[in-house]
Amino acid sequence: MGIRLGDNQYGKAEVRLVRVTRDTPVHEIEDVCVTSQLRGDMESVHTVGDNSNCLATDTQKNTVYAKAKENGGIGAIEDFALLLAQHFVSEHDYIHGARQEIHSYGWNRIDTANGPHDHSFVRAGSETRTTVVTKDGDQEWVVSGFDGLTVLKSTGSEFHGYPKTHYTTLPETTDRILATDITARWRYIGTGLDWDKTYASVRSQLLEAFATTHSLALQQTLYTMGRTVLENHPEIAEIKFSMPNNHHFLVDLSPFGLDNPNEVFFAADRPYGKIEATVERDDAPAAGRAWESIPGFV
Numbered sequence: 001m002g003i004r005l006g007d008n009q010y011g012k013a014e015v016r017l018v019r020v021t022r023d024t025p026v027h028e029i030e031d032v033c034v035t036s037q038l039r040g041d042m043e044s045v046h047t048v049g050d051n052s053n054c055l056a057t058d059t060q061k062n063t064v065y066a067k068a069k070e071n072g073g074i075g076a077i078e079d080f081a082l083l084l085a086q087h088f089v090s091e092h093d094y095i096h097g098a099r100q101e102i103h104s105y106g107w108n109r110i111d112t113a114n115g116p117h118d119h120s121f122v123r124a125g126s127e128t129r130t131t132v133v134t135k136d137g138d139q140e141w142v143v144s145g146f147d148g149l150t151v152l153k154s155t156g157s158e159f160h161g162y163p164k165t166h167y168t169t170l171p172e173t174t175d176r177i178l179a180t181d182i183t184a185r186w187r188y189i190g191t192g193l194d195w196d197k198t199y200a201s202v203r204s205q206l207l208e209a210f211a212t213t214h215s216l217a218l219q220q221t222l223y224t225m226g227r228t229v230l231e232n233h234p235e236i237a238e239i240k241f242s243m244p245n246n247h248h249f250l251v252d253l254s255p256f257g258l259d260n261p262n263e264v265f266f267a268a269d270r271p272y273g274k275i276e277a278t279v280e281r282d283d284a285p286a287a288g289r290a291w292e293s294i295p296g297f298v
């Protein structure tokens, strides 16, 4: 019978790791979630249960923890993911490729009456920074981004001019709330970059573009955000977004004899519009395997 093993990868998912740097009484913390997956000569473990090439997922988990110590911390998640991928591929001749995904959660020092506390922290911001490093032999790809950066504009957003069909009830508006949770992923050209600096810059450009674009559609805002990033970052080939349109409906207060000039809204949680797009350079190098197993984006 013509049956064979197709693409496969395996590893330990969602290894939670908090690293405390405690060289001085003023501690630092790094908080990440690592998913390690390996690809290689895995035919026989699948077909006959021969585990001789099967680097245990438990070993992959231990490697993540040990490298956090040997490396003196995590550092930029892109560097740590590259370090893990390079370790697995170079140490074991039966491992040919790796996919290392890391999410990181930011923490700020708690501000007390006596100033920022030495070892007490509060979660920073609403977003989770992410990276996926894919290594295939000598080739490496880095896709970074974030999930869930929640933003809202209380004006500066219109929506009109859309087709009016038999089923259209949506009133046109020249002044509405625009709210979304930005999920973005961008593909780097090459490695060896200052990941933390680029991340901070992309994040602030996205926020600036969201704030300053007078929006005629969330699609237009999305495109402007992506174009701004590509114009300012030649090291980024493309950026993908998935953004809900978190609807805010004006509440009818007329039964109570009250007017409502865009002041009181019902913040609906579902359904929501779902706006997704890629903004890309037309001369970008090919994506190769960079986007493999990164679901949820077009």
Ligand SMILES: O=c1[nH]c(=O)c2[nH]c(=O)[nH]c2[nH]1
Pocket (backbone or CB within 6 Å): 159, 170, 216, 217, 218, 219, 245, 273
């Ligand atoms: O910015 C928007 N884009 C749409 O495609 C859309 N559709 C809709 O009902 N409201 C909106 N708003």
